[in-house]
Amino acid sequence: MIKKMMCVLFVLVLTVALAACAGTGSKGTEDDKPTNTGSGNASTNPSTNTPNGASSxxxxxxxxxxxxxxxxxxxxxxxxxxxxxxxxxxxxxxxxxxxxxxxxxxxxxxxxxxxxxxxxxxxxxxxxxxxxxxxxxxxxxxxxxxxxxxxxxxLFYVPIAYSLSDYSEDNHPKTWSEFWDTQKFPGKRSLWSIPQITMEQALLADGVKKEELYPLDIDRAFKSLDKIKKNVSVFWKNGDQPAQALVGGDASLATGYNGRLMNARKDGVPIGIEYNQVTVGGxxxxxxxxxxxxxxxxxxxxxxxxxxxxxxxxxxxxxxxxxxKSYELLSEEDKTRLGIKGTEQSQVIINMEYWAENYDQINERYQKWMMEK
The missing domain is CATH 3.40.190.10 (Periplasmic binding protein-like II)
Incomplete structure (x- = not known):
């Protein structure tokens, strides 16, 4: 009798198990669809595929x-x-x-x-x-x-930034030649610690037209940098340093990422930004x-x-x-905030192909120059 009951129980368990397997299979296609959970660093199952076979x-x-x-x-x-x-x-x-x-x-x-x-x-x-x-x-x-x-x-812009404690919106350097003019605009400067964009600024300051920048005259750029070196107090390495130098009194004028400079302004830091002749990377x-x-x-x-x-x-x-084409989708207020309005003709677009070929050798010379007294 006991053996008969055990057999019946075994059959019942087996039947339930088979039914469960059949149920999972019938809805498996729906459950396997990728779920849109938003962006983040959490990983998903790499074996899950979209209908065309690519990873989801x-x-x-x-x-x-x-x-x-x-x-x-x-x-x-x-x-x-x-x-x-x-x-x-x-x-x-x-x-x-x-x-x-x-x-x-x-x-x-x-x-x-x-x-x-x-x-x-x-x-x-x-x-x-x-x-x-x-x-x-x-x-x-x-x-x-x-x-x-x-x-x-x-794109990112590297404009002229100035301390509003030392200069005003009406009286500040508006070109790279004026940024280099320590007689007319005295005070310490802060420059980028990499040569890309800094070399272009030095040549523009020395009178080179933006249409005639490339190939860069590196010897001329360093001669131009020599003229201002004693007035450079900070060679900035991260994007927050220019604003810190300006508000802390370490510099009156600086170059810097416009996004970081704008963030500092939003936080109440008294700095101005000049977009004429802005240097543009990306x-x-x-x-x-x-x-x-x-x-x-x-x-x-x-x-x-x-x-x-x-x-x-x-x-x-x-x-x-x-x-x-995105400009058509931006408001006039956005264009002013971004430094686009009224500056398109004076913008200096950096030649990235040139820097891909020449960065290492120029950077080696620039790093040595910064260390020299």
Whole structure:
């Protein structure tokens, strides 16, 4: 009798188990669809695929901080909603790690925000995928930030900044020649500790026209820097230092990232910003060679460089769009805040291809010059 009851019980358990398995299978397709949970650093199951076979997770690398927050709102979340994929954010950008990934054949990143000069250099070094300009529209993007391997992500301005304790909005240097004029505009200066953009400023101060800057006359640039060196109190390394130098009295005049300078102003720091002859650099989106999601990465870059997303970046943060068509989507107030209004003709766009070829040797000389008394 006991054996008979055990047999019946076994059959019942087996029947329930089989029914459970059948139930899971019937709804498995729905449960396996990627869930749009928003951007963040949490990882998802890498085996989950979209219907076209690509991974449902795109790994996007940026420099982090406030810029990453801006990109999340203006680009990542709208892209996730449009393509029903998950973006996993990684920061900060690390070019050494990118190179190691490509050389080892174990590429974990799909899209990377880099300095625009690396798009030229990394492409020549075989570290990047060629961009598909049948997918990505480069029309409207500043041509100085377009190459086979990268395209402009956003622009950053390096203007003249001045302490409102020492100068006023009516009386301050309005050109690089005046920034260099220590007789007319006395006081300590703060310059960037890297040569890119600083060399251009030195040559503009010495009278070189912006159309005749390249190739840079480096000997002339250093002679120009020699004229101001004794008045340079701070060679800044991070974006917060110029504002700190101005408010702390270490400098009366400085160069600096306009976004960081604007943030300081919003916090009540008494500094002014002059956008005439503003020097313009920028970042670019690239795809590491061997990305497992190259096609989706192309779509991401196409989306990120469209006028609407570019304009939304500039509405949230004090950075200029790399796409000129975005200007039509910005208010006059936005254009004034960003330093765009009335300055397009005087802007000095940095030649990133030149710096990709010449940065190392110029930087070595510049670092030695800074150390010399």
């Amino acid at each position: 997770e795109l790994v996007v690398v940026s420099f982090g901080g406030n810029m990453a927050e801006t990109q999340r709102k203006a680009i990542y979340k709208p892209f996730e909603e449009k393509y029903k994929v998950k973006i996993r954010e990684v920061s900060p950008t690390d070019l050494g790690k990118l190179k190691a990934m490509v050389e080892s054949g174990n590429v974990e990143w799909d899209v990377v925000d880099v300095g625009a000069d690396f798009a030229f250099r990394g492409g020549k070094q075989g570290l990047l995928e060629k961009l598909d300009y049948n997918v990505i529209q480069k029309d409207g993007i500043y041509p100085e930030f377009v190459s086979d391997y990268g395209i402009g992500a956003y 970042d670019a989106w690239v795809i590491p060679k061997g990305s497992k999601n190259k096609d989706l990465a192309m779509k991401f870059i196409a989306f990120a460089t469209e006028p609407e997303q570019q304009a939304n970046l500039s509405k949230i943060n004090d950075i200029a769009p790399a796409n000129k």
